[in-house]
Amino acid sequence: MSHTAHIRSRRKPRRSATTSLAVRAGVAGGVISMAAAGASTSASAGETTQILQLPILTTELAAQVAQSAEATQQAAANYQLQAERDAAAAKAAKQATADLAVAKKKAETKKKAETARKAAADQAASRSAERTALAASTAPSAPTSSSTVTSSAAAVIAFARAQIGDAYVLGAAGPNSWDCSSLLQAAFKQAGISLPRVSQDQSTVGTPVSLNNLQPGDILYWGSAGSGAYHVALYVGDGKFVGAENPSTGIVEKPLSWSPPTGAVRVL
Template identity: 70%
Template sequence: MSLTAHIRSHRKPRRSASTIAMRAGVASGVLGTLAVGTAAGSANAAEPVTQTLELPVLTGDLAAQVAQSAQATQQAAANYQLHAERDAAAAAAAKEAKKDLADAKAAAKKKAEAARKAAAERATRNAERTTLSTTASSGSSYSSTSGSTATGSAAAVIAFVKAQIGDAYVSGGTGPNSWDCSGLMQTAFKQVGIDLPRVSQDQSTVGTQVSLDNLQPGDILYWGKAGSAYHVAVYVGDGMFVGAQNPSTGVAEKPLSYDPPSGAVRVL
């Protein structure tokens, strides 16, 4: 027996075929597992691609929803604006109606005041006429002039107004064929060089105030108060006067009892 027979060899022992086959199988299994994991990983990695392909559809739906929401918002804003405009119009109408009511009340108050004033003036005139009529019926009024005859300037004035009898009455008329009361008086007295004011209110304050029971031909008669007279005429004697009365009678000669005057002024 050799001296080295019990000494182990330093060379690696040979692997058996079964060991090699087992290791190959293990390696194959590991590789298979890796392949399966890789495939699964690849599959999982592919899924986002599939989801990404579906995104346009989701994006389209979202855009439709956004557009619908925007349209609804716009419609709501339009409705709000319409309501606001209606409210503003209603407020303006209410304000205008309130103003119209106030104006109507003011106008009614003014009209009532004017009617009251006119009624008071009519009552005063009626009272004055009643007094004058009573005096005339007693025979004491105008007695000193009942038979007087006009001379000089008075005769010229009376001749002029009598020549206009039958002419029409027209408010603002100053001749030659139509007159109002003060227009006739102004033109008549201009024939003798006397310039009278244009309106009856002013004509009732010229010259000297005279009593109605001491009238003379050529005196200017007035109806109403001195300074606010509403009618004038000229006394022609014998208890008569001539004036542009109204549209129905025109220029006419009437007795003092027809419409007793309120007063008289003398300018001749």
């Protein structure tokens, strides 16, 4: 056989481009189909898993809801407590304001009362001073007796006359009301003499004197000397006395004939 004789080739003939594209398309289609099938299978598996886990998620959700409800209830309780505290604080503040207003009003009232009391005391002191000065200026220059009025007796008489017009109150001791013995006690204090407080004791101090030999400044008494004495007054001369007589007359100056005394004592 000639070496140039035709020998059939053992290689497979080349595929055309169209054939190659078709094959490739087929392979790609198969792969896509498999992927789709896998996705479908995965989706089915996922749905199964979701269905199986649903009860678990529902229980957890219920626990969360319960926890949220408890938190809400606690928050509501806290809000309520805070509201009650705020209301109590507002009420306390309102009460404090009211109490402060009442306290201020009481303080103002007390201050006004104290001012009025001081004004009344000043007025009484001024009136007493005026009466003292008036009594001193109008005092007789000499008593009816031959004795002259000593400076001590003049001071005692001036004080007693300055109280003329004041009230008689049993147990009172000035400055605007007296009883018979407190008036004499205060009058003799002007001369530096301390008398006992009651009529019975005042009727026995000093030296007993006759009613016919009285001097200004002598103490007159009614009843018997000592425990029997029930009233005292001051002899001021000219046959007159000054005394705290009774609630209807108060402190007056009267003649001895108006109510004749029982006896007298002298301490000046």
